[in-house]
Amino acid sequence: MEHPDDTETNNETETKPDADTDETTYHSQLGIGKSAFEGLEPHFEHRNYEGLEYRHVPDYRRGVERGTVLIDGKVVRGFPKVPRTLVLKTGIPTQFDRNERIAVEEKLNGYNVRIAQLGGEQLAFTRSGMVCPFTTRLLRRLVDLADLFEAHPQAMVCGEMIGPENPYTAHEYPGVDSIAFRAFDWRDRESGDPLPVQERRERYEAFGVPQTPLFEIVDVDNAAASVQEIIRELDAENREGVILKSLDGNTLLKYTTSASTNSDLAYAFSLPFDYGQAFMFRRLLREGFQTVEWDEDDEDARERAHEVGESILCSMREAIQTVEDGDTLGERHTVRASDETIDVLFEHLRGQGLNIDIEDDYHEDGDRVVTFCKRTPSSNDTIRNYLDGHIVSE
């Protein structure tokens, strides 16, 4: 799912003038003109992480990646949007040069973080550029990045937080009991330039940082057939998909499994008024193009159709029944961490205006384990209204 930041609101935002003294150097670090930078300024959100003032660009803007951060005189570049194709055999040659070789790596289903070292401290940033206090703390027990940042202080470690005990996007992965980090990119913190794929993988290997699987390196001409095979295997294991990368790391393309699309659809229709209709429609399109590209016969296409129908209708039915029974819909997550980390997580989520209900809360092996539910007011209220006989004008 691509939504950890979708529920962000701006309750923490402060609009007071920025105390930053390095204003004049930001535009050159970002590689844009002074007037372009001034044009961006109204789009920065002002925030504060434990006394450290920073600004970030929470939405897509011209001239700078979403999630770009200005902090303590330094720039943390946003992670670029990864383009997608609906059709492998034509999309790959459209996106990559004719003679290019492509690395095929797994796209893991979790949430995207970037870790940078600033003022001697490693901070984890969400896709939209907020410091995530939970990830920042938890990371220390998941991966030791001290040597890496000592050798490469300008590094921006980009990766996915995966696993079932996850406050944003929970998904089961073999061998991941709670939550884990998997690096998938290494970029310059300021310019955003990536390392070449093989150099990146070697470096992470050397520093003992767990990485996303690399499936293969293929020629453009052979990529579609070979990616299709990989996608079939990932689909059977209920995994999300792949990212294709030019070996220099600059060109990206993603493609996902039907299992992932159906899981997104089921999730969206379990909260039908909290997800956009465009979110749903785009996923239905993916299924349409995949069944055609894979040249499925009527029987296979019908089987795929039935899965899509169940993802939509069965989850919507369950949501309506939940509200009918007087229960509350929401996004349910379990997290496991130290008391302090759990506390800052809830402070962070509530600071974003989210309504959090704690459903279960206990200690195990020195950690606190909490199951909580982010309320989704639209789906609860709108389903309740329709059940109560709300009349629709359409």
Next chain:
Amino acid sequence: MEHPDDTETNNETETKPDADTDETTYHSQLGIGKSAFEGLEPHFEHRNYEGLEYRHVPDYRRGVERGTVLIDGKVVRGFPKVPRTLVLKTGIPTQFDRNERIAVEEKLNGYNVRIAQLGGEQLAFTRSGMVCPFTTRLLRRLVDLADLFEAHPQAMVCGEMIGPENPYTAHEYPGVDSIAFRAFDWRDRESGDPLPVQERRERYEAFGVPQTPLFEIVDVDNAAASVQEIIRELDAENREGVILKSLDGNTLLKYTTSASTNSDLAYAFSLPFDYGQAFMFRRLLREGFQTVEWDEDDEDARERAHEVGESILCSMREAIQTVEDGDTLGERHTVRASDETIDVLFEHLRGQGLNIDIEDDYHEDGDRVVTFCKRTPSSNDTIRNYLDGHIVSE
């Protein structure tokens, strides 16, 4: 389907000042103040039907029904939007008074027309208030309204044009080989006030005008259970649904079958970029609430889910394959009428900016029978783009 007018564009629109001399009386005929009328004026479309200038309100506006027409000093009131419920057992008591009795009539699947007599001529208006030259001509052979309008010159005959040979919404009905008219309402042309249901049915009966079936007249308390039974029978016959009416004709409520919803979904996904995502989403919701209200078990719900999935995916697959094969997507219709009526139909459709391809054209029993295809440029072009490897930024 509720879309005959959705494809209207305004190529016929003229913006020159209105030559009408009855400007000062329109606002009082409409029952609104002069300044409210002036506020509406920018929203009128100016059109011309065979030399007769008229204006109409093509979209929903405050203070006046969509489709209201100002013509030759007279007002033809728009047909009111019919509200819908997603849940019968709560929606019916919400919409109707506690002790009210409700007429349950069939909602037929065709296109809505209003016929009024103006300057001695019967004109048929579409939902959005355009004179439809095709319907205006064809109606003469379908139903004789001369005595009706002689006795009731202020009448607005409201009904559905149904059947397979239909330029807007083709649907099979037993006993309708080509196209037929079914009256479902009788309103005052100027005020829009309806006749009571029983009086309306008796009058149409007396004038020999075919009508929509009346299933029953029920108490509010018994309506939900009894409508559910009717809907099950209509669903099995692939019919659209019902309109519930208070006996005075003033309060309306619609409810439709799963067969109709699936047929709409299949149609929408056969032209996925020409139908709005809201159109699709609303129909998915109907299925969700129907399966819950009908208390279907898992097996029945799964069966319903499979049908929904097939409506979506199988029709989208066919559309993508059509474009892949180099063929053109579009809305295909067959019409049967005199040469002159066919000519004015195509002039009318092309005048709206529609791209019409004639696919079959012959004479039979003195009529011209034409199969044509309204091109749907968005679906053709967008599917082509994706097939060609268009990269999606999402």
